[in-house]
Amino acid sequence: MLLGAALATGLFDGVGAALAQGPVAERGRSTYEVSDSRPHDSAPASLTPDELANIRVYETANAGVVNITTSTVEVDPLFGVRQLGQGAGSGSIIDKNGHILTNNHVIEDARDIQVTLSNGETYEAELIGADAEYDIAVIKIDAPADRLVPVQMGRSDNLRVGQKAYAVGNPFGLEGTLTTGIISSLNRSIPSRLTGRTMTSMIQTDAAMNPGNSGGPLLDSHARMIGVNVAIASKTGQNTGVGFAIPVNRVKRFLPDLVQRGHVVRADHGIIELAETNRGLRIARTRPNGPAERAGLRGFRVVQTEHRQGPIRYINTRIDRDYADGILAIDDQPVSTVEEFVAVMDKHSPGDSVTITILRDGQRQTVNVVLGEA
Numbered sequence: 001m002l003l004g005a006a007l008a009t010g011l012f013d014g015v016g017a018a019l020a021q022g023p024v025a026e027r028g029r030s031t032y033e034v035s036d037s038r039p040h041d042s043a044p045a046s047l048t049p050d051e052l053a054n055i056r057v058y059e060t061a062n063a064g065v066v067n068i069t070t071s072t073v074e075v076d077p078l079f080g081v082r083q084l085g086q087g088a089g090s091g092s093i094i095d096k097n098g099h100i101l102t103n104n105h106v107i108e109d110a111r112d113i114q115v116t117l118s119n120g121e122t123y124e125a126e127l128i129g130a131d132a133e134y135d136i137a138v139i140k141i142d143a144p145a146d147r148l149v150p151v152q153m154g155r156s157d158n159l160r161v162g163q164k165a166y167a168v169g170n171p172f173g174l175e176g177t178l179t180t181g182i183i184s185s186l187n188r189s190i191p192s193r194l195t196g197r198t199m200t201s202m203i204q205t206d207a208a209m210n211p212g213n214s215g216g217p218l219l220d221s222h223a224r225m226i227g228v229n230v231a232i233a234s235k236t237g238q239n240t241g242v243g244f245a246i247p248v249n250r251v252k253r254f255l256p257d258l259v260q261r262g263h264v265v266r267a268d269h270g271i272i273e274l275a276e277t278n279r280g281l282r283i284a285r286t287r288p289n290g291p292a293e294r295a296g297l298r299g300f301r302v303v304q305t306e307h308r309q310g311p312i313r314y315i316n317t318r319i320d321r322d323y324a325d326g327i328l329a330i331d332d333q334p335v336s337t338v339e340e341f342v343a344v345m346d347k348h349s350p351g352d353s354v355t356i357t358i359l360r361d362g363q364r365q366t367v368n369v370v371l372g373e374a
Contacts, residue, residue: 053164053221054166054178054180056223057166057178057219057221057222057223058166058168058178060152060223061151061152061166061168061217061219061223062118062168062176062178063117063118063119063149064092064093064118064149064150064151064217065090065091065092065093065118065151065168065169065170065176065216065217066090066091066092066093066100066115066116066117066118067088067090067115067116067170067173067175068088068089068090068091068100068102068106068107068113068114068115068116068125068139068170068215069086069087069088069113069114069116070086070087070088070089070106070107070110070111070112070113070114071084071085071086071087071110071111071112072084072085072086072087072109072110072111073085073111087106087110088106088170088173088211088212089102089103089106089107089169089170089212089213089214089215089216090102090106090168090169090170090212090213090214090215090216090217090229091106091115091139091215091216092150092151092215092216092217092225092228093148093149093150093151094138094150094151094153094255095148095150096145096148096150097140097145098140098141098142098143098148099128099138099139099140099259100115100125100138100139100140100141101136101137101138101215101228101251101255102136102137102138102139102214102215102228103135103136103137103214103215103228103230104130104131104132104134104135104136104137105135105214106137106214106215107127107130107137107139108130108132108137110127112124113125113126113127113139115139115141116175117143117147118175118176119147121143121147123141123142123143124141125139125140125141126139126140127139128140128258128259128262129257129258129259129261129262129263129264130258130262130263131254131258131263131264132192133192133197133199133264134199134246134250134254134264135192135199135230135246136228136246136251136254136258136264137215137258138255138258138259151217151219151223151225152222152223152224152225153224153225153248153252154219154220154222154224154225154226154248155224155226155248155249156203156226156227156247156248156249156250157247157249159183159186159203159220159226160183161182161183161184161185161186162182162183163182163183163220163221164180164181164182164220164221165180165181165182165183165203165205165207165218165219165220165226166178166179166180166181166207166218166219166220166221166223167179167180167181167205167207167208167209167213167216167217167218167219167229167243168216168217168219169209169212169213169214169215169216169217169229170212170213170216171208171209171210171211171212171213172210172211172212173212174212179207179208179209180207181205181206181207181208181241182205182206182207183203183204183205184204184205184206184242185204186201186203186204187200187201187202187343188201188202188203188204188244189201189202189339190202190231190244198338198339198342199230199246200339200342200343200346201247201250201343201346202230202244202245202246202247203218203226203227203244203245203246203247204242204243204244205218205243205244205245206241206242206243207243208241208243209229209232209243210232213229213243214229214230214231215228215229215230216228216229217229218245225248226245226247226248227245227246227247227248227251228245228246228248228251229243229244229245230244230245230246231243231244232244250346265349265350265373265374266350266373266374267345267348267349267350267352267371267372267373267374268290268291268350268371268372268373268374269290269291269292269345269354269369269371269372270286270287270290270291270292270293270294270297270369270372271283271285271286271287271290271292271297271299272284272285272286272287272290273285273299274327274338274341275300275321275324276336276337276338277321279326280326280327280328280336280359281326281327281335281336281337281338281341282300282321282324282325282326282327283297283298283299283300283324283325283326283327284299284300284324285299285300286298286299290372291369291370291371291372292369295356295367295368295369295370296367297325297356297358297367297369298323298324298325298360299324299325300319300320300321300323300324301319301320301323301324302317302318302319302320303317303318303319303320304316304317305318325358325359325360326358326359326360327341327356327357327358328357328358328359328364329356329357330344330345330354330355330356330357331344331354331355332355332357345371348371349371350371350372350373350374351370351371351373352370352371353368353369353370353371354368354369354371355367355368355369356368356369
């Protein structure tokens with residue numbers, strides 16, 4: 001049970017009046033004097049610096065964190081019955097215009113979205129933009145500007161393992177919940193729960209997260225957003241002390257696209273498939289007339305040879321992997337895995353020119369690729 005009633009038994013243990021034996025003569029009888037052992041001018045216990053820091057973060061950020069509830073229409077695959085599903089999550093107010101940042105999986109397929117502010121006011125929200133691969137979304141409410149307290153944006157490029165981290169959200173629908181912890185690690189990679197695509201450069205924290213925390217902010221000790229809480233590593237779906245957040249620098253980069261276009265504009269390198277081999281990272285396929293092919297990059301080659309046996313002709317097909325270019329570095333940053341390649345490319349925008357160091361026929365070469373728009 002999430003919310004229980006406190007038992008009265010033992011509730012006041014140690015807060016009574018002490019009986020001091022002291023016979024007082026009163027008309028020949030022995031009586032006992034009751035003395036109160038509590039100090040009359042006791043001051044409240046002082047808060048520690050750590051507690052004061054927690055309070056300061058909470059009181060600064062909580063007004064900017066919202067509770068999001070959604071309803072969806074689901075069809076029972078067996079009986080074809082339409083059922084109403086419900087979901088919940090968290091979000092951060094990002095401006096006085098009513099834009100709210102959350103996770104895509106919080107609002108995906110929602111028929112309607114309700115947002116409750118920290119003061120208890122509830123507004124209907126509309127979807128402005130979303131991206132499934134990065135699991136971010138922006139919704140908007142029509143609320144008076146004086147009701148909107150944006151969460152301050154911080155940075156995620158200067159974080160250090162061991163620094164304090166705070167999560168504010170609505171686990172299990174319990175609004176305005178603060179949990180604390182540290183940044184446990186940086187640059188983690190996890191699969192997207194919706195697309196299966198690897199999400200790179202993630203922040204790992206042990207600040208407790210549970211269902212309902214998704215979309216809420218991960219904060220630093222100055223109450224600045226450093227990430228958007230997105231997932232936990234758990235077989236039960238409940239907190240295990242391993243949570244992940246999308247770094248805020250990535251979010252800030254894509255927010256203008258979400259607000260203005262409704263989707264994220266990605267850089268397109270034109271490489272459809274990469275292969276991790278025992279000889280390093282190799283290009284498997286490029287898109288015809290895409291940026292990689294136009295720059296002269298090569299993928300696996302299909303080689304066909306013809307054989308005849310009497311009147312019968314045979315076609316033998318094989319894949320020539322040695323023909324493909326091996327990728328060694330991008331802009332002098334070594335890459336040896338698909339994750340590293342994706343992480344570097346994610347930092348670029350359409351129109352950027354990147355220098356890719358390749359290994360072709362045993363020789364190192366550099367190729368400039370002008371990125372397109374995906």
